[in-house]
Amino acid sequence: MNLLVCISKTPETTAKISFIEDNSKFNTEGVQYIMNPYDEWYALVRAIELKEKHGGKVIAMNVGPASNDIIIRKALAIGADEAVRVDAEPDSSMFVAKQIANYAQENAIDIVFCGKETIDYNGSEVASITAEMLDLPFVSYASKMEFDGTTATIERDIEGGVEVVQVEKPFVLSASKGLAEQRIPNMKGIMMAKRKPLNVVEAVGHDSKSKLLSYTMPQGKQEVKMIDPENMDELVRLLHEEAKVI
Amino acid sequence: MGASTLESMINKSKVDKYNHHDYYGIDDLLTEDHLLARDAVRDWVKQEVSPIIENYSEKAECPTHLFKGLAEIGAYGPSLPTKYGGGGMDEIAYGIIMQELERGDSGIRSMASVQGSLVMYPIYRYASEEQKMKYLPKLGSGEFIGCFGLTEPDHGSNPAGMVTNIKDDGDAYILNGAKMWITNSPVADLAVVWAKDEEGKIRGMVVESGWKGFSAPEIHGKLSLRASITGELVFEDVRVPKENVFPEIRGLKGPLSCLSKARYGISWGAIGAALDCYDSALRYSQERVQFGKPIGQFQLTQKKLAEMITEITKAQLLAWRLGSLANEGKASPSQISMAKRNNVAMALDIAREARQIHGGMGITNEYPCMRHMMNLETVLTYEGTHDIHLLITGYDVTGLNAFS
Ligand SMILES: Cc1cc2nc3c(=O)[nH]c(=O)nc-3n(C[C@H](O)[C@H](O)[C@H](O)COP(=O)(O)OP(=O)(O)OC[C@H]3O[C@@H](n4cnc5c(N)ncnc54)[C@H](O)[C@@H]3O)c2cc1C
Numbered sequence: 193m194n195l196l197v198c199i200s201k202t203p204e205t206t207a208k209i210s211f212i213e214d215n216s217k218f219n220t221e222g223v224q225y226i227m228n229p230y231d232e233w234y235a236l237v238r239a240i241e242l243k244e245k246h247g248g249k250v251i252a253m254n255v256g257p258a259s260n261d262i263i264i265r266k267a268l269a270i271g272a273d274e275a276v277r278v279d280a281e282p283d284s285s286m287f288v289a290k291q292i293a294n295y296a297q298e299n300a301i302d303i304v305f306c307g308k309e310t311i312d313y314n315g316s317e318v319a320s321i322t323a324e325m326l327d328l329p330f331v332s333y334a335s336k337m338e339f340d341g342t343t344a345t346i347e348r349d350i351e352g353g354v355e356v357v358q359v360e361k362p363f364v365l366s367a368s369k370g371l372a373e374q375r376i377p378n379m380k381g382i383m384m385a386k387r388k389p390l391n392v393v394e395a396v397g398h399d400s401k402s403k404l405l406s407y408t409m410p411q412g413k414q415e416v417k418m419i420d421p422e423n424m425d426e427l428v429r430l431l432h433e434e435a436k437v438i
Numbered sequence: 439m440g441a442s443t444l445e446s447m448i449n450k451s452k453v454d455k456y457n458h459h460d461y462y463g464i465d466d467l468l469t470e471d472h473l474l475a476r477d478a479v480r481d482w483v484k485q486e487v488s489p490i491i492e493n494y495s496e497k498a499e500c501p502t503h504l505f506k507g508l509a510e511i512g513a514y515g516p517s518l519p520t521k522y523g524g525g526g527m528d529e530i531a532y533g534i535i536m537q538e539l540e541r542g543d544s545g546i547r548s549m550a551s552v553q554g555s556l557v558m559y560p561i562y563r564y565a566s567e568e569q570k571m572k573y574l575p576k577l578g579s580g581e582f583i584g585c586f587g588l589t590e591p592d593h594g595s596n597p598a599g600m601v602t603n604i605k606d607d608g609d610a611y612i613l614n615g616a617k618m619w620i621t622n623s624p625v626a627d628l629a630v631v632w633a634k635d636e637e638g639k640i641r642g643m644v645v646e647s648g649w650k651g652f653s654a655p656e657i658h659g660k661l662s663l664r665a666s667i668t669g670e671l672v673f674e675d676v677r678v679p680k681e682n683v684f685p686e687i688r689g690l691k692g693p694l695s696c697l698s699k700a701r702y703g704i705s706w707g708a709i710g711a712a713l714d715c716y717d718s719a720l721r722y723s724q725e726r727v728q729f730g731k732p733i734g735q736f737q738l739t740q741k742k743l744a745e746m747i748t749e750i751t752k753a754q755l756l757a758w759r760l761g762s763l764a765n766e767g768k769a770s771p772s773q774i775s776m777a778k779r780n781n782v783a784m785a786l787d788i789a790r791e792a793r794q795i796h797g798g799m800g801i802t803n804e805y806p807c808m809r810h811m812m813n814l815e816t817v818l819t820y821e822g823t824h825d826i827h828l829l830i831t832g833y834d835v836t837g838l839n840a841f842s
Binding site (some may be wrong): 206224231240262263265266269376377378380381382385386 | 510
């Protein structure tokens with residue numbers, strides 16, 4: 193069984209976010225990166241668990257530059273068997289999905305695992321576009337998954353509840369919290385990761401269909417206004433005119 | 439302030455918000471293995487150590503369940519060969535692992551230092567192949583816990599004066615004497631013990647707990663390194679099979695070579711404690727408002743913080759260079775002494791300054807500074823006291839021995 197886990201790199205959660213070049217570019221200065229937690233803690237670990245039970249191999253895949261190799265090595269240290277990096281800037285979801293779909297098709301992948309979103313852009317797009325391109329079933333926001341080797345029974349988080357779906361391989365899944373528990377790589381895993389293959393391949397067809405124009409920062413917290421409890425009219429006026437909530 | 443208010447302030451659920459500080463971009467000097475090792479141990483500490491450490495430290499209880507966890511993450515003998523239960527990594531990786539463990543607590547780092555550098559290392563270096571295979575894999579996996587007995591009640595800084603001794607008795611030696619201040623001893627399965635033979639030469643040996651005449655009572659009342667268990671080793675006519683005595687090594691250079699290894703790790707470990715104090719103080723200085731400003735805006739607070747990061751950066755560079763020398767097999771014991779002495783004193787100074795920045799809250803267990811400060815008093819003393827290391831440097835530069 194071939195399990196493909198798509199991993200991406202995101203700024204570390206406490207990174208200070210700012211933009212440059214007329215707010216059109218994320219300022220990477222001084223930013224430290226981590227593997228997207230949904231990919232690492234849930235998607236990757238669940239894939240490794242399935243491999244441990246059913247056999248096969250786990251391939252970690254990333255679309256990105258050579259500086260991403262460290263997070264790929266981390267995936268190998270946690271327990272992926274091999275890795276592939278598509279050597280290109282991941283500049284749109286469509287482009288990334290195309291690379292994944294292409295690789296999945298050529299390598300007879302049984303299950304494609306993604307995180308439910310990356311914690312930086314929160315797009316939740318790559319997994320669904322990939323499924324569409326491969327014409328495969330897609331189960332999003334998976335928080336629990338049982339698998340018997342052919343059929344998966346998956347619980348997915350929906351607004352205010354849980355939905356249970358059944359699907360046969362091959363399929364695409366996006367992982368949310370609960371699908372597995374974080375595994376911290378140990379020193380043995382880190383040393384073994386050096387001997388596992390990390391293949392670097394060229395991208396296929398680059399035709400981004402959208403373009404990023406600019407970013408806007410959310411408004412900072414405003415100062416609290418104190419209003420005399422006697423002065424109800426003023427409170428109503430402010431809620432109406434300034435806060436625009438009534 | 440009412441008792442309940444203070445309690446609620448102190449018992450707020452503890453989230454370890456630690457962020458790494460790398461003012462001089464020293465990360466660029468590190469390899470992928472080093473960075474992965476560091477992040478892994480940091481995650482492990484945040485998950486396993488930070489949530490419980492204040493509690494164990496307060497109760498003066500050793501979280502013995504962490505011995506297994508330390509083995510699983512690979513903290514025992516990371517730079518020893520994998521065949522002998524080690525990690526096959528380099529000396530910088532070993533240092534970084536110690537740094538991250540001590541960022542959590544000096545006692546936790548001590549649990550790992552003793553097992554790796556003072557127990558596994560001498561067995562790896564001096565025991566017969568058979569003994570290596572008998573003990574090392576089980577020590578590496580945490581199935582066995584070890585301790586290291588050099589210090590005696592009357593011989594601390596001067597271990598050459600030791601009185602613990604062995605006498606030949608056919609197929610075994612008879613061991614008599616007592617060791618004091620031994621980390622891990624009450625919970626250890628075996629002890630690496632240094633004792634004088636009938637010619638007065640210092641010999642090393644592995645003594646298993648449970649052997650007749652061997653006991654290891656706990657030492658109580660420590661106000662420092664409270665989460666690490668410390669005890670004595672008492673030997674009353676203990677029969678030590680001859681194969682358990684290291685065949686070749688004679689003299690003080692046996693134990694000193696182990697101490698070099700452990701002191702090297704401490705010179706990195708202390709940076710971890712300093713970083714944790716600095717990190718906490720920096721965050722507090724931005725959150726705490728007095729006179730209408732965050733206290734970090736006052737010049738005197740800035741002086742403290744600026745000096746702290748300057749000293750940390752110097753210590754990081756010292757440790758990195760020492761690590762590079764160690765990787766080439768060129769780090770001399772005197773160079774290790776300099777780094778141990780400098781970095782531990784640096785960390786203790788920073789713990790004290792950081793404690794002040796936290797004001798009254800700094801004396802509570804809501805913040806880590808006071809615990810680090812108390813721990814570092816031990817770190818300043820064990821593995822060669824602050825002053826003894828100074829005399830080692832003094833001897834090295836003058837060629838004149840202050841000890842004789
Ligand atoms: C918590 C803890 C854990 C420990 N774990 C271990 C362990 O696992 N194994 C082990 O073998 N030991 C261990 N030790 C012992 C430690 O290494 C000794 O405490 C240390 O070497 C100092 O010895 P001492 O306490 O006898 O002090 P002393 O040697 O009596 O020193 C007292 C003071 O005199 C100074 N002094 C001594 N000689 C000189 C000199 N020639 N010139 C100038 N000043 C001098 C010292 O610097 C110190 O300030 C541990 C100690 C502690 C506190």
